[in-house]
Amino acid sequence: MKLGEQRLGGRAADELQDLVLASSDLEEFLGGLALQAAIWLARADRHVICAVAVTRPRKPATIGAGSPDVLELEQLQSQGGEGPGITAMAEKRTVYVRDLTRETRWPEFCQTAASGGHFAVLDIPIELDGELDGEGDGERRAVLSAYARRRSGFTAGDIVTAENVARQVSRPLRLALRIGRLQGARDDLASAMQSRTVIDMAIGVVMAQNRCGPDEAFTLLRKASNARNTKLRDVATSIVASIAGITDIQSRFEL
Template sequence: MSEEYPAQEPQGPPLDATELTLQQLVLESQDIRVFLTELAVLASSRLSSAGNTIHSGVTVLRNKRPQAVAASDAAARALDELQNGFGQGPCLTALHQRTTLLVPDLAAETRWSPYVRTAAQHGVSSILAVPLDLAGDAEAVLNLYSGRSNGFSGEDIVAVETFAAQAASSLRLIIRISQLSEARNDLTAAMQSRTVIDMAVGAIMAQNRCDRDTAFSILTRASSTRNVKLREVAATVITSISGEDRITAHFDE
């Protein structure tokens, strides 16, 4: 039978080396997917031992649907996608219940029968799933697979929970950095569009000797008639006058 462990603060000593490694990942990762992939690889390498290779994956809940977004290797990704395809399993249960969940021996497990049976056919004998506490920013779970029964010791569980807590803290940071970057890019794109439209309105005013409202009306009517975005029509107007194929605006950082 599987064993559930209530969420609790890690009791093991601080893993200074792991924490420094995670901080380095935050600094080096280009995006969240890259960070999670490095996280899965790190978890796998830290837990694997002679005769007990650990495969690690990360599943994220998006729009209420689980997605396998990162893995230490192809085997881990296949196992995550397999579980997501069935829509049930220990990792998804741990994700929804936000509780660490250990299945020490799949041969003795009675829940999630279709998935467990198929996972066993893929060489999995034990599974450990630890949710990542992202404080409402998202929902994710670290999935660990072993080809051995009782492939995870009590010490392994404490170590993974400590690692997951440190990883979640780093992941919250990188999510917020990503959100700020996306917001900045959206603002820059909006300013770019606004500048191009204003330039086109000015050109139409000069050509037709009309006021701003009339010029803007001419531009929007052309956009509606051609079923083309307003910014694209504005860029076409500027190109026809200046001959420039690429219209850019520059902003001080």
């Protein structure tokens, strides 16, 4: 057993699995993960606040943190594109800053962290495989960050423990990402079905008003959408809402 592995205990996997199942979305899971990681990394003589950040292509970073000020620090890194967490993810290596008041690589982050009473930070990349959406590791990244309120707040043993925690959370994090992707696909499908339904209803209204076939009715809807520079679904929704008595309409549908 490597140094630090005994800190996690045999219930770690069960706790992580329960966290995945109990979370309603990725952000909630990351928040719970940050709190759990802080428990694993805490010592009687040192308080630790953790955060977990995930970056994905074409999406804003998703962050869970154990406190509002640490969340703000993680968002500062994400928005600015630099910081120890960004470096840990990009270079896939552990980054440990013993004294943020002396660090010169990320001045804005270090000054903000130190002014908030965080003087040391430890960032561990979390390995994510490339199976999700067929994208590679370089496009989907995650990092576990631990903040201490004293300089040199982490020992060599603490670093090994944190790296072990990052390994432990890798699989449940991948599972949470996959669940989130499936939920997103489900929501997109539901939205598409809803759009199709309201468009079909609007086509029926136009057919009745203009005594025409479905193809001509759809062409009229599309022309109205283009003429008004409005989405087809929105045009259809306004027609159906009008027929339902929500708004006034003319007796015939005209461009």
